[in-house]
Structures are given as C-alpha cells and as structure tokens.
Amino acid sequence: MASSSSSIASEPQLTIVDGGLDEEFALTVKWSGKEYTVLLSGDDTLGELKKRICEVTTVLPKRQKLLYPKLSAKLGDDSILLSDLRLKPSVKMTMIGSVEDDIIVDQIDSPDIMDDFEMGHDEYVDIKDKESNKHKLRRRIKHCKINLRNPCREGKKLLVLDIDYTLFDHRSTAENPLELMRPHLHEFLAVVYTEYDIMIWSATSMKWVELKMGQLGVLNNPNYKITALVDSLAMITVQSDTRGTFDCKPLGVIWAKFSEFYNSKNTIMFDDLRRNFVMNPQNGLAIRPFRKAHINRSSDNELVKLTQYLLAISELSDLSNLDHRRWESYLESSFKRRKNS
Structure with missing residues (x-):
C-alpha cells in the first residue's frame, strides 16, 4: 500500500491558487519538478482543462487521467463544465499520464468523429454570437501559438x-500512406497556391499533423509551401442550447494572429x-469525405x-x-458565363 501511495504522490498535480469559478482562475500545474500556471474559467469544460494541461506538459488529452476525491465518475466526461464540478480553492487534482516520444498512428491517435450534424441558420447564429463562446475565442486567441513555416504573402x-477524410483516409489500412492520400492532392495544392496561402488544421496532435503531412510529401513539395500547421490545441469547446458542447475550429484565432493578411473576407x-x-x-x-x-x-x-471553384472565386x-x-x-x-462571353 505504501508503494502505491508513493506512486500517486509523484504524479503531476494541479492546485487552484486564485479566483472563483464564475471568472477566470488559475491552476498551478506541478509536473516533472516544475510548476506551470493554467488559466481557465467556470464555463470551460473538462476537455478544455485537459487541453490546457497538454499545452504546458505535452501530455496529450487522451493520455490523461484526472483524479479528484468523490468526483471520479464525472471526470470521464470531457463535456462537463468546470463550474459543475464545484472545485474548491484549496483542491489538489492529480493527473496521471505520460508524454509520447514516438507517436503511434492508430484509432486512438486519429479519432473518428461520425456524429456530425446539419444546423439551421438560427442555430449557427446562436452559437457564434453566444457570449460564453466569444469569451472562449478571446482566451484561445490570447493563449494559442501558431508558428509559421513560411511567410504570409501579401x-x-x-x-x-x-x-482526416478531407486529404487522407485515416481509417483504411495500407502498406504505404500514399495509397490513402486523396487523389490529385499535390496538383490541387500546387494550383491553388498561386492564389492562396495554405494552412493545415487538424483536430489531432501536432505530432500527428507533422507525421502525416510529412509522409504524404506535403511539407517539402517544391511546387507549393504550407504557411502553417495548426492542431487541436487551437480549437475551442462551444456550447449550443440544442447540440450541447462540442469542439470546433474558430477561424477567428488565425484572423487575430495574422490580421494584416487574413480576415473573414479572404x-x-x-x-x-x-x-x-x-x-x-x-x-x-x-x-x-474521402473514405x-x-x-x-x-x-x-x-x-x-x-x-x-477556388480559382473561380479568387478574384x-x-x-x-x-x-x-x-x-x-x-x-x-461560372463556366456558362465564360462560355457565353
């Protein structure tokens, strides 16, 4: 028993050090002999907490197990709001998890999200205009980093x-990843690069993004350049009155980081x-989807x-x-107009 207790005590710990759950508060993260600060608010979800932990520890959210007295049943639901957990200022939360030195591309590392849904105009407006979702976007802009691989072009x-399913069939098996690449990918990227900067944004880890794009020959192709790679840590968890909570990719993060070049119009x-x-x-x-x-x-x-289509609208x-x-x-x-002109 003593050995087990010692093992848990040596794991990274999170301690709330300031603030309340109705406003932004700080978590002190103790991991590998160092302390880090993670900023959250009560309307963040448990999934958001795991993303923040990942940012400072590099332990992927799916590899994390959070332990907290009397809340073990709730800590398996990433959609639960932190405000619903009723955490106390003096609490210590234990995270058990390990950093991946060598990524394993399997069904765990490339999640298959099949429960997509179509929404009406009013639902979209409700989600993007919801103040709590705007708040999450502002905080994501503040804390997210996007590293440029190549300069933005005026x-x-x-x-x-x-x-996944856009450029690559990540579920089928093959001896060579190129067999799973969407047809005409390199020709597509080379042509649209004449008019568009290109960013790749995946709902997975940066290691997976770099690995897969490298295997497909996208990162070193002489006919085009990728401006930036973006991973799941740039996503936010939004709340909808009809759809509950789910992750999405807010372009506002990119627009804020590179406002001199990109906006909602281009x-x-x-x-x-x-x-x-x-x-x-x-x-x-x-x-x-390409399956x-x-x-x-x-x-x-x-x-x-x-x-x-991209060339037709580029002007x-x-x-x-x-x-x-x-x-x-x-x-x-567009084809008819050109034919008749």
Whole structure:
C-alpha cells in the first residue's frame, strides 16, 4: 500500500491558487519538478482543462487521467463544465499520464468523429454570437501559438484544410500512406497556391499533423509551401442550447494572429465536418469525405472540381458573401458565363 501511495504522490498535480469559478482562475500545474500556471474559467469544460494541461506538459488529452476525491465518475466526461464540478480553492487534482516520444498512428491517435450534424441558420447564429463562446475565442486567441513555416504573402487569400477524410483516409489500412492520400492532392495544392496561402488544421496532435503531412510529401513539395500547421490545441469547446458542447475550429484565432493578411473576407475552410466551422459558417465548405480509399481513389475527383471553384472565386473581394454549400452550382454558372462571353 505504501508503494502505491508513493506512486500517486509523484504524479503531476494541479492546485487552484486564485479566483472563483464564475471568472477566470488559475491552476498551478506541478509536473516533472516544475510548476506551470493554467488559466481557465467556470464555463470551460473538462476537455478544455485537459487541453490546457497538454499545452504546458505535452501530455496529450487522451493520455490523461484526472483524479479528484468523490468526483471520479464525472471526470470521464470531457463535456462537463468546470463550474459543475464545484472545485474548491484549496483542491489538489492529480493527473496521471505520460508524454509520447514516438507517436503511434492508430484509432486512438486519429479519432473518428461520425456524429456530425446539419444546423439551421438560427442555430449557427446562436452559437457564434453566444457570449460564453466569444469569451472562449478571446482566451484561445490570447493563449494559442501558431508558428509559421513560411511567410504570409501579401495579397493572397487563405485556404484552411482539414486532414482526416478531407486529404487522407485515416481509417483504411495500407502498406504505404500514399495509397490513402486523396487523389490529385499535390496538383490541387500546387494550383491553388498561386492564389492562396495554405494552412493545415487538424483536430489531432501536432505530432500527428507533422507525421502525416510529412509522409504524404506535403511539407517539402517544391511546387507549393504550407504557411502553417495548426492542431487541436487551437480549437475551442462551444456550447449550443440544442447540440450541447462540442469542439470546433474558430477561424477567428488565425484572423487575430495574422490580421494584416487574413480576415473573414479572404478566407475559406474545407472540412468534412460542418460542426468545425460553426463559429464562422460563412467561411466553411463541407467537402465530401474521402473514405474507403482502395475502392474510391480511382473515381474521386473532388479536389479537381474544388480547384476550379477556388480559382473561380479568387478574384472576388469578399468570399464570405458566397454560399459555399452551393459551390458546384456556382462553378457551373461560372463556366456558362465564360462560355457565353
């Protein structure tokens, strides 16, 4: 028993040191002989807490196990609000977890989110205008870091791309990752790079993003350059009266970090999950998911058509005026106009 007690005591500990749950408060993180400070608020979820812990310890959220007296049953639900946990200022929370030196790309490291949903206009407005969600965005802007791999280019629009099921079939198996790459990927990136800076944003860890993009030859291709890679730590957990809590990718983080170059008028995001652009619905295009690569790679031409769409809209001054749900109709009309001119 003494040995077990000693083992738990040596794990990283979180101690609330200031503030209340109705406002921003600090957690002191003790890990590997050092102390870190994590800022949170009562309307953050347990999942947000794990992301903050990951930022300072590099222990991925999915590898963390949080222990707290009498709350063990609740600590398995990442959607629960910290305010509902009724944490006390003197509390000590134990986190058990380890840093991954070598990433293992499997079903755990590349989560499969299938419960996407379509929402009406009023629902989108409710989510993006909700003050608690705006507050989360402001805090994410304050604490998130996005490192540029290549300089932003003056006068270029911005294309933000998801990975899983957008550029890559991450569920099928293959001896070579290139067999799971979406057809025409490099041609697509090379052509759109003439008009758009390109950022890759995945709901996974940075290690997975770098590994997968490296395996696909995206990071060192001579015909285009990737401006930045963005991972799950830049996402926020939003609250909806009808949909509950879920994670999304707020473009406002990128716009705030690089306001001299990008904004709502010159940015478009491709993602197979509509939920990921609920904070900026006018800038999101729901791409058809690329699954069952071995069966569909010979017939999938989504990126070919989307290349044409991106070029067709590249001269517009405001992309947010477009309804990207009707991108194929817009492309067809564009072809007719050119043919008749």
